[in-house]
Amino acid sequence: MTHPAQVLALSDLATEGSWEQLHLEEQAHLGYRRLTGWDNPEMPAGLGIVAARRAFTRGRPLPAGGVLLGIELDSRSAPPEDGEYEFQVDAAVREDSSGRTLVRVCTRLRRPGGGDVADVTFVLRWPDV
Amino acid sequence: MSEMTFDAERVRGWARLTGDENPLHLDPEFAATTPFEVPITHGHLLACVALDVAQRRDGVRLLEGGRVSVRFRAPVPVGGELRLEHREVADGHEIHGYRGDTDALQVHVEPAAVPTKEDTDVQ
Numbered sequence: 001m002t003h004p005a006q007v008l009a010l011s012d013l014a015t016e017g018s019w020e021q022l023h024l025e026e027q028a029h030l031g032y033r034r035l036t037g038w039d040n041p042e043m044p045a046g047l048g049i050v051a052a053r054r055a056f057t058r059g060r061p062l063p064a065g066g067v068l069l070g071i072e073l074d075s076r077s078a079p080p081e082d083g084e085y086e087f088q089v090d091a092a093v094r095e096d097s098s099g100r101t102l103v104r105v106c107t108r109l110r111r112p113g114g115g116d117v118a119d120v121t122f123v124l125r126w127p128d129v
Numbered sequence: 130m131s132e133m134t135f136d137a138e139r140v141r142g143w144a145r146l147t148g149d150e151n152p153l154h155l156d157p158e159f160a161a162t163t164p165f166e167v168p169i170t171h172g173h174l175l176a177c178v179a180l181d182v183a184q185r186r187d188g189v190r191l192l193e194g195g196r197v198s199v200r201f202r203a204p205v206p207v208g209g210e211l212r213l214e215h216r217e218v219a220d221g222h223e224i225h226g227y228r229g230d231t232d233a234l235q236v237h238v239e240p241a242a243v244p245t246k247e248d249t250d251v252q
Contacts, residue, residue, distance in 0.1 A: 031146045035139055035174070038181045045184050045192055046177030053147050053173060062151065068172040071199040073180070078192050122173075 008060040010126065013091035013105055021112070022055045024083035043078040045118070051079065052107035052120035055087040065127030069102075072123070076116035085109050085117065093126075101126040133178055134210045135170040143174045154207065169204040175211060179224045179236040182213055186222070187240040194241025203233040 029047060038044045049071060088108045096102050103124045109117040144150045149171055152159035160168040176199040184191045191197070205211055205228050212227045218237070226234030 028146055031142060032177070035142045035146065036178050036181055037133070040185065042184070042188070042192070044177070044181060045195070045197075046180040049173055049177055049180070050147055053149065057148060059148060062149075064151070064153075069201060071173060071176050071197075073195075073197040073199075075192050075195045075197070 006060055007063050008057055009063075010091065010093060010101075010103065012058075012060070013056060013089055013103070015087070015089045017088065019086040019088055019110075020055070022051060022085040022087050022109075024051050024054070024079075024085065026083065029081075029083065043081060045073065045075050045079070047079040048073065048075065048109055048118035049120055051085055051109055052087070052118070053122070055085070055109070056089045056105050056107050056122070062124075063127050067125040068122060069125055070123040072119075072121040074119040076118055079109075079117055080111050084112050086112050096125075101128070131182060132210055132212045135174065135205055135207060137168075137207050140168070140170055140174070140207050143171050147171065147173065149173070165204055165206075168207040170207055170209065170211075172199075172201045175201070175205060175226060175234050176236070178211070179213060179226060179234060182215070182224055183222075183236065183238045186215075187238065190240035190243065191238065196239040198237045200235045201233070202235060203228060203231045205233050 032044060032047050032050060090106045092104045094102055103126045104121055106119060106121045108119050111117060140154055144154055153163055154168055154171055157168055180197060187195060209228055214225050216223045221239035224236040225232060
């Protein structure tokens, strides 16, 4: 059970091989179009980034002081129009040369029952807590 | 190539969309206590705007097998403008986002290969 007000910890990130469910509501798709200006009939690949962030955070805030350093996207197919996903999260943690914690959070997205959508990796400098 | 202004309304909307309500993006008083000093635009919003540019160019070659790598070089303050420029590179293409003269964003795109005639011929 998630507790939306509880700050996300490193130990909370990975799903340990399990697939979890995510529903991206229609308003999210419409909001994406409005906020980015995407006006093509194709589903925008960037919606996978939105889905991945919602997936790995599970509605919980990240600790204050973190920095997003980069994002990697391997797109396999268009994001589903119905907003239904399954996801898996893996996290790799290491220290940089200055002793700061770097985290690669990889979220795999697929349609329920199969059909890969994207792998999205967020590269984060995690704050000292 | 294209430009976009990331005003407070756009940033607030993106915060609600993604669930990223870090006060660094939304609260000037909080931002003033950070090294950034002012609220900054979400990096994933900048990435998606650049990704949209790539998808307009590559279409299905991005959606089905494309690889994209985004690096954030400098923050874009809320209210700031990002100018996107496109460059061809050996293994794909790049989109650079500039805040004034500052290179704020670098996006490397490798679209999926176009199938050759040999790939598609029926045996």
